[in-house]
Amino acid sequence: MKSSFIGRVALVAYLVIFFGYLLGPLFVMSMTAFNSSAFPSISPWACYTYEWFDVLFKDERILNGIRNSVIIGIGTVILSVSMGLAAALVLTQVWPKFRSTYYTIIIAPILIPGVVLGISTLVFWDRVSNFLGPSTEAFLHNGIFLTVLGQSTFIASYAMLVFVARLQRFDPGLTEAALDLGATHTQAFRKILLPFMRPAIASAAVLAFLASFENYNTTTFTFGNYPTLTIELAQKVRYGINPSISALAFIIVMLTIFAALANEAYRRNKQRNEDARLKGVPRKAGRVLPSFLTGNPAAIIFVLLSFVVITMFWTAQSYDPGECKARVLAEKQALAAERIEALRQQRFQQRLEAAHSGVDIFGRSTVDPTVTEAPAAPESNGAFGGVFAPTNLNSTAPAAEPESNPGGAFGGVFAPTNLQGTDGN
Numbered sequence: 001m002k003s004s005f006i007g008r009v010a011l012v013a014y015l016v017i018f019f020g021y022l023l024g025p026l027f028v029m030s031m032t033a034f035n036s037s038a039f040p041s042i043s044p045w046a047c048y049t050y051e052w053f054d055v056l057f058k059d060e061r062i063l064n065g066i067r068n069s070v071i072i073g074i075g076t077v078i079l080s081v082s083m084g085l086a087a088a089l090v091l092t093q094v095w096p097k098f099r100s101t102y103y104t105i106i107i108a109p110i111l112i113p114g115v116v117l118g119i120s121t122l123v124f125w126d127r128v129s130n131f132l133g134p135s136t137e138a139f140l141h142n143g144i145f146l147t148v149l150g151q152s153t154f155i156a157s158y159a160m161l162v163f164v165a166r167l168q169r170f171d172p173g174l175t176e177a178a179l180d181l182g183a184t185h186t187q188a189f190r191k192i193l194l195p196f197m198r199p200a201i202a203s204a205a206v207l208a209f210l211a212s213f214e215n216y217n218t219t220t221f222t223f224g225n226y227p228t229l230t231i232e233l234a235q236k237v238r239y240g241i242n243p244s245i246s247a248l249a250f251i252i253v254m255l256t257i258f259a260a261l262a263n264e265a266y267r268r269n270k271q272r273n274e275d276a277r278l279k280g281v282p283r284k285a286g287r288v289l290p291s292f293l294t295g296n297p298a299a300i301i302f303v304l305l306s307f308v309v310i311t312m313f314w315t316a317q318s319y320d321p322g323e324c325k326a327r328v329l330a331e332k333q334a335l336a337a338e339r340i341e342a343l344r345q346q347r348f349q350q351r352l353e354a355a356h357s358g359v360d361i362f363g364r365s366t367v368d369p370t371v372t373e374a375p376a377a378p379e380s381n382g383a384f385g386g387v388f389a390p391t392n393l394n395s396t397a398p399a400a401e402p403e404s405n406p407g408g409a410f411g412g413v414f415a416p417t418n419l420q421g422t423d424g425n
Helices: 002-032 051-057 060-093 096-111 114-132 134-140 143-167 172-180 185-214 229-238 244-279 297-316 322-357 390-394
Strands: none
Touching: 002 244, 051 244, 060 096, 060 143, 060 185, 060 229, 096 143, 114 134, 114 143, 134 143, 143 185, 172 185, 185 229, 244 297
């Protein structure tokens, strides 16, 4: 009993840590979208505001990036799902001894770095454009075209894995029976295989769109004049971001949650209807809640979150954080004034202590250097006989007259007095 309780506690702790690690950063970033701070932060909390959503919806670069991402995502879904389905069908029909080699070739793009895929796509189609001539340059150098091709090279492999997992549960005898009954291969595919693959097609399409929407490594070499959302965000981060990015993250998270809840609610409701049909009894309606909400937690959470979002949208139309911002600004100014005053008092106290100790706040002596003892006069018997002594410049004795008959090496030929003769010449 005790070991079972410890095991449950450990499991709960593990789940809390695991989901906190996965969802914690998303929750924190979503909360920063409602803080009036100019930089995305949750602490210290300033004011509750919706202004960053307005900034987001007025940002033309972000909106253009979202539009390009959606267009590229749709194109990638169409191409990747088609290629993935074809590759999966060929894998089931190929010669068994060649199947492993074929599978490795199809999976190889997943193992290649996205940077290499982007560069190779750009170089390859540039060569193709040069070969076909200038008439194809506008099309083959188009950023949307190159990005769709570059992303599809590896996203198609993901789609193929989804289709292979679904085909493993398919009974080939159904197709063979249809062919024996006179159906063509196209009819057998359209009426038997395609309906069976429909859930896998939907899953592969969602996977392909999300992989395309968030891709950066491959797209950064192929986008041309059509930057996607990830490219725009990366460029914004270089120059500093504001909480409008958090508002975008909040919208994406909420859309993901709503999509997941809607899918789960639909699946549960469909399962209950199927169970009721098999039992041959009509489905009972709820006493308080509608029938689609009864016993369907996902649908209940979906409705509650919808109510919360509608309330937030309605509140944003009338809520004004101006008064809160003014109060926060006044508090910051008062706090700054208190800190400045405290710093002044600290400096004043340090000066008082320095006056008593003889050392200022910078560690310098405050003793007046003019009252110190004068330095001793330099001796005259130095190496140069005191020629460079400072007292020589202040000497009161007149300079000695040059000798009339100097006994130099040249007999006084260069003496200055030789130019001032007594005869006036």
